Amino acid sequence: MIFLSPLLLLGLLALPALWWLVRATPPAPQEKSFPSLLLLRRLTAQREDAARSPLWLLILRIAAVALVIFGLSRPVLIPHSSGKTNGPFLIVMDDGWAAIPHWNERVAAALSLGQSALRSGNPVTLVRAARSPDGAMPEPFVTRDSHALSERFEHMRPQPWPVDRAGLADELGHIDLSNQHITLLSDGVAAPHDEALQNTLSKAEAVQDMRWNPCDVLRLSANQEANGTLHAKVEGFSCPSRTVTVRAVAGNGGTLAAYPVQIGEDKILPLPALLRNQLDHFAVEGLAGPATTVLRGDVGHRRPVGLLQTPGDNTPLIGSAFFLNHALDTLSERRTGDASALLGSSLSVLVATDGSLSGDQTRNRVLEWVRHGGMLIRFAGPGLAAAQSSQQDNATDDAPDALLPVPLMSGMRQLGGPMSWGKPQALETFPATSPFADLAIPPDMTVSRQVLAKPETGLQDHVWAALADGTPLVTARSEGNGEIVLFHITASPDWSNLPISGLFPQMLERLIERSAGVTGTSPTDLTPWRTLDSTGGLTMPPAAARAVKANALATTEVSVTHPAGLYGPAHGTRPLNLSDHAPPLREEALMGTQLTPEGASPDRPLGPWLLATGLLVLLVDFALSLRRRGLLGPLCGVLVVLSFQQAQAQQPVPSALPTTVPQAALETRLAYIVTGNDDVDTASREGLQGLSDYTSARSSALLGHPDGVVPGKDDLAFYPLIYWPITADAQPDAARTKALNAFMDHGGILLIDQQGAGTDMDAGSGGAVRAALKRVTDGLTIPPLAKLTDKHVLGHTFYLLHSGFPGRVNGQPVYVARNGDEANDDVSPVIIGNGDWAHAWAVDASGNHPYAVLPGGDDQRTQAYRFGVNMVLYALTGNYKSDQAHYPEMLHRLGQDNPDTQSPSVGTDEDEEDAP
Missing domain, CATH: 3.40.50.12140 (Domain of unknown function DUF4159)
Incomplete structure (x- = not known):
């Protein structure tokens, strides 16, 4: 044990004075009542000495002050360390992805070893094995100051790429190792150029290799076959059988599914097609990091949009297609044409303006495309309103329109019409279940005309946006593996000012992101868009990150220049994962004498514990002093009464039931x-x-x-x-x-x-x-x-x-x-x-x-x-x-039947509010 502030121990010199002061102070006098003054007459005058404090009280107070003095002197307990040296000490620390599972323990062990060498008067050199984000090997850190060493370790973070054994061997080659005692904190994973590092370390005076449990180092890989089947495999070393949970995660962070996977098992993940469209990445539950995260990117999720329009619909400032093209300008790749041309190519979203879905052959082909996973976005207009009126006038045609999410009423609702508002309607806040839920609605957004949905049971389940009066503005319905979405207004400003607002492209962007993607070509050079950090989250690429040739991505291994992450444009990213094209995990051979981490632990400061103990002893002395003065009893009585009253006010009346009664009772x-x-x-x-x-x-x-x-x-x-x-x-x-x-x-x-x-x-x-x-x-x-x-x-x-x-x-x-x-x-x-x-x-x-x-x-x-x-x-x-179904019969038997009385229905919509 050492003292970081030894001069404060001079305070112990004051203990004799404290002993004399406490010993010379008599206790407080006590009053005594006598039955008669006759006793006083029989007393003889004698020399009286002042009463002194008892010995045990003196020792208690002296001990309390001594504990406080020792605590203020900041004593530190130095644990036994097997890494003590008698010369320059060099720490080689693996800080790549495989060191993440035991990172805190590695830092604590390295700090303990360094502090032990510094106490012996030896300099400490720290060399890191993974390249820095700028692509260079970190400069060796040399110090003789324990505080500087602690600060250096405090700011160190593991890197999300492998260590560079060749670069490490080159850095060590510039250091004279002949008189160095080296401790390597290895991650235990075999890497290229291990032999070069072994040869370099052989020049040192002594080499120790500290290892942690290799069974905690895991690496997740996942792939998808041509038929859509997903496979996942968790790699590890030859350890006892163990099962982990692999989560399929959506882009919003929600879990789509969770699967138990045994380490080493190639597990088929039966994720339905609807959920595969929303899949963002896989992760091992409870083990965050780049090795246990597999990104999917937008490969297979590129979302081209087709615009199906009518002749003249692209007229500037008038046509619906004109406003749609402007809204979609920065969102995705767009294509225009007829249904045959658009559906004959790879397409994710089809936008149809009013009147563009005419002809049974076109409608059947669009419907079949939606059922296979496409998203159809329709806009209303005079043509759709007239078609609904014509369909309802024909009494023999009761079949609903398969390309509409909800049945519509005939005609349209407009200012000055038979179903008119008093003024244009504003938008209601988007429902929590809507894809537009967190979008801000401009205060001047209004609608003056719309097609109305029939008020049927379950209509609200299909409403994604509504007006202030509750009538739907956007409705949707699943059809097979795809979806049909209807804007109950035109895509031009004729019926609403929504198409000329900033909200319009945001709503379209949400719908496109929700759609299923398609495979397609990618740029020749894929620049890094986002990369994984040491916690498994996406962050900006490091300075050393470089672009990858699209045709070389399939053979590129993760490094500081090509870190794991997403490459390519923001709406067409392709993933590079740490497990992609990496060799199987193998345990690294020992680089020196094996050293266990149990004996390496940081110094333990004892000052706070001694100060707390000293203050506690002083409190005990205070309580004993009150007792000797006769004040502890009344004070305790008051505290007990107050505590009892507070407990009575806060605690419920205790139950008389026995403790064995189950909670379900x-x-x-x-x-x-x-x-x-x-x-x-x-x-x-x-x-x-x-x-x-x-x-x-x-x-x-x-x-x-x-x-x-x-x-x-x-x-x-x-x-x-x-x-x-x-x-x-x-x-x-x-x-x-x-x-x-x-x-x-x-x-x-x-x-x-x-x-x-x-x-x-x-x-x-x-x-x-x-x-x-x-x-x-x-x-x-x-x-x-x-x-x-x-x-x-x-x-x-x-x-x-x-x-x-x-x-x-x-x-x-x-x-x-x-x-x-x-x-x-x-x-x-x-x-x-x-x-x-x-x-x-x-x-x-x-x-x-x-x-x-x-x-x-x-x-x-x-x-x-x-x-x-x-x-x-x-x-x-x-x-x-x-x-309630027998209500009329019950009234009849009571003689209160009335032909004008309306019997209540078996169930009503009010049941949702007034049910018990």
């Missing part, structure tokens, strides 16, 4: 059956948590956190609804069957979910899951089932549901008891489906939805939540909603 909770599969159980817990939060926010039913239960072991009587996900390896269990039968007999509802088995989400497990469902339900008392429709109480318990009962997947049938259970108010004791609801409801710890829903996205997720709310309230309230 004290608050309403949902439950899920534990399957033993971590991924499935996590999705079940997150799904029921999301549904509980959604239900609590939108109804008066307040739900707590969901519980995982094991039927036959846990008491199920406290739960109104239990979610049971079926896995392919599920086996029958007599105890579970008995417990679930008792649960359903006493009014509980069992929701059985096959988790989308056999659908596009999980096509390979359909047969296995169906067989497992048959096994585990054998013995359950399940009544005859019928397909659930919107006529059932579940279709209007809280929300009116007319578009199915989707989960993560859509279109799967749901089955309930045909006649219900008479003993339980005709409530179905079981609900069986294949919607994979838990994944649709799931909300992770960050409040995000970790799983995508297909094919409807956020709209479908909302419908899944609504069906979940209906199920929860159905389980809590039973069949009460069906009583």
Whole structure:
């Protein structure tokens, strides 16, 4: 141990004076009451000495002051270090991508070794192995000052490219190594020119090689086959089997999917086509860095836009195409022409002005193109309004327009017309689910004419922008793998001033970014656009970064001149990842005597601990002094009373219930059956948590956190609804069957979910899951089932549901008891489906939805939540909603029937606001 401020130890000379001062100070006099003055008469006068402080109090105070003095002198505990030297000391530090997992430990070990050498009076030289962002090898740092060494390590950061062994050997060649003691903090990864470094280090007096656990060094690679199949592989050294999670991440940072991948395994990632269009990069969960991030770039995501227009539509300052061309001028590559020419080339977005989609052959071809992943953006106009009027005048033509996202009313709404406003309408704030959600709306934005959407159920699910009066301005709908978007105004300023505002190109840019991309050519020279830093985030390229030939990108290895990142134009980038074209990971041979990092730890300052202990002793002395003066009792009494009163005010009345009562008995909770599969159980817990939060926010039913239960072991009587996900390896269990039968007999509802088995989400497990469902339900008392429709109480318990009962997947049938259970108010004791609801409801710890829903996205997720709310309230309230259907009969029996009385409907839109 050493003292950084030894002069302060002179304060110890004051301890004798303090001893004398404390010893000479008598305690405070105490008053005594005597029963009679006769005792005083019998006292004889004697010499009286002043009472002195007791010895233990003197020692306590002296110790407190000594601790404070020692603390102010800044003592430092020097740990034992195996790296002590008796000559010049040289630290060679690997600071490339492979050093990132243990970077903090490396810095601490290097600082400890350097401080140990400096205390011995030896100079310390620091040499780094990775090139600086300017492309040069870092200059060796030589110092004899411990503070300067600490500052140098504090500002060091690892580089996101490999080390340069040849450059390091050249730097060491300019240093006289004959009398140097060298410690190499190696990353353990074999690199080119290791032999050159080995030969250079052999000239030193002594070489030690410090290594960390190589199993923490991982490298992710991913690729896509021609048929769209995605593969991922996590490389590592020969270590015990280990599984990590690979996340597919969208451009906004949201997780599209997560897959468990065993190290060394070539894993197929079954990501649907709709999600592949949104994929931005892959990352290993919990391990940020350039080696565990694989960028996708815009390769395969270039988004050319085709403009389908009518003759004369490009007239300056009048035609719709004129304003569209100006809005699209800086957004993407544009093409114009007829449908045959445009759809015959690679196209991502097709923009159609009013009247350009005429002819059945053109419309059929455009519709087929959309279903294969294209995005159609339409603009309204007099032609579209007239076509809707003509279609509605023809009573025999009831087929909806397949190239419209929503059905339209005939005619148009305009100032001075039959459906007129009093004044032009402003835009309403964009919905949170809209692609335009965070765009600023100019205050002078107005609309004077539009085509109106028919006010049908579910219309709001398709509205991306609306006017202040609630009428839609932009609507959209999924069609196959693509989307159809309609602006209910023209692309020229005839109906609105939107086309001449700055908001118009921003809205078009959002739509183009949302579309699926296409492959195409790229420039000859690809300049770096953004590169990965040591945390796996994108940043500006370093100064040494250089362009790459497009035809050479496939063989380029990552280095300081070609760092991992995105190359090419901003809207057509191509990725260069650290795992691309790199040799397999191999462990580097030892460069010297092996040194473990356990013995290398920084100095530990003891000053703060000594100061805190000294102050604590002084507080103890203060408390004892109060006690000797008789003041501690009253003071403690006052503090106790105040603390008790504060606790009484803040704490609730203690419950008289025993501590063994489960929480589900004290608050309403949902439950899920534990399957033993971590991924499935996590999705079940997150799904029921999301549904509980959604239900609590939108109804008066307040739900707590969901519980995982094991039927036959846990008491199920406290739960109104239990979610049971079926896995392919599920086996029958007599105890579970008995417990679930008792649960359903006493009014509980069992929701059985096959988790989308056999659908596009999980096509390979359909047969296995169906067989497992048959096994585990054998013995359950399940009544005859019928397909659930919107006529059932579940279709209007809280929300009116007319578009199915989707989960993560859509279109799967749901089955309930045909006649219900008479003993339980005709409530179905079981609900069986294949919607994979838990994944649709799931909300992770960050409040995000970790799983995508297909094919409807956020709209479908909302419908899944609504069906979940209906199920929860159905389980809590039973069949009460069906009583409204018998309202006229009930009035008739009471003798209060009135032919003019309107019976209430079974479910209304007000249910969303006024439901319990």
